[in-house]
Amino acid sequence: MEESGVDPSGLVPVLAVSGGMNVKIYVVCDLEGTAGVADQIHQCSFEHESYDDRHRPGEFGPFYLQARRLATLELNALVEGALAGGATEIWAWDGHCRFPAGLDVELLHPACRLVMNAGDGGPVGLDGSCAALFLLGLHAKQGTPAAPQAHGIFPGKTWNGEDVGEIGMTIATAAVHGVRVTFISGDRAAVREAQAFVPQIETVVTKEPLFTHVASVTEVVPVLSLAPARSRELIRAGATRALQRLGEIPAPPRPPFDPSAA
Numbered sequence: 001m002e003e004s005g006v007d008p009s010g011l012v013p014v015l016a017v018s019g020g021m022n023v024k025i026y027v028v029c030d031l032e033g034t035a036g037v038a039d040q041i042h043q044c045s046f047e048h049e050s051y052d053d054r055h056r057p058g059e060f061g062p063f064y065l066q067a068r069r070l071a072t073l074e075l076n077a078l079v080e081g082a083l084a085g086g087a088t089e090i091w092a093w094d095g096h097c098r099f100p101a102g103l104d105v106e107l108l109h110p111a112c113r114l115v116m117n118a119g120d121g122g123p124v125g126l127d128g129s130c131a132a133l134f135l136l137g138l139h140a141k142q143g144t145p146a147a148p149q150a151h152g153i154f155p156g157k158t159w160n161g162e163d164v165g166e167i168g169m170t171i172a173t174a175a176v177h178g179v180r181v182t183f184i185s186g187d188r189a190a191v192r193e194a195q196a197f198v199p200q201i202e203t204v205v206t207k208e209p210l211f212t213h214v215a216s217v218t219e220v221v222p223v224l225s226l227a228p229a230r231s232r233e234l235i236r237a238g239a240t241r242a243l244q245r246l247g248e249i250p251a252p253p254r255p256p257f258d259p260s261a262a
């Protein structure tokens with residue numbers, strides 16, 4: 001692996017996003033925060049008997065394959081934007097449960113490589129050779145008000161006195177490796193959750209809540225979604241900006257726990 005130029009102090013602009021250097025980025029993907037995706041049972045479920053008794057093992061939610069395509073097209077838009085911003089190597093990891101998970105590999109942008117068979121416990125292969133980590137299609141942690149499909153608290157893990165969800169655990173993993181977290185897309189609550197750790201993060205809000213209570217992951221709640229085509233435009237532009245602004249974004253502070261031990 002080529003040296004990324006990550007500065008251990010977390011304060012110095014990382015690298016010129018040009019000039020022949022390898023600029024490797026890592027994209028953590030999830031399905032729930034994708035524009036046009038709002039229903040856990042019908043769009044995000046496969047082989048989840050525990051969600052309800054309407055699905056048998058191996059049976060997909062009826063719109064799961066469409067949701068997966070929408071998520072993959074958002075990833076491809078991110079890849080296009082990152083390439084325009086100077087990325088030279090792009091890895092993506094699918095955090096939406098186990099295979100077949102939340103991406104359609106047949107549609108994957110040719111400049112992106114996919115981490116496969118790595119489970120859903122965290123971004124396998126992320127290390128200090130990565131110049132930046134991107135969060136795509138994320139949802140908020142369980143218990144968050146006005147957060148559609150929120151789930152995923154890690155029991156006993158707190159950061160700044162708050163329970164940590166998938167966003168916090170991923171940012172903690174990036175922090176362990178000194179990797180800047182430069183971009184998030186997802187619903188409004190997911191974006192706010194990431195901003196609590198990285199205030200300077202580049203953001204795309206794909207969905208606004210039209211409710212205020214704490215909803216369960218499978219609860220069907222009203223949201224206002226961007227058109228997927230519009231979401232992709234914003235993600236493409238945001239990914240470019242995220243790399244152009246890399247020097248403004250400090251590495252996240254290392255939390256008082258080791259996510260690798262989770």
Ligand SMILES: [Zn+2]
Nearest residue numbers: 030031032096
């Ligand atoms: Zn998911």
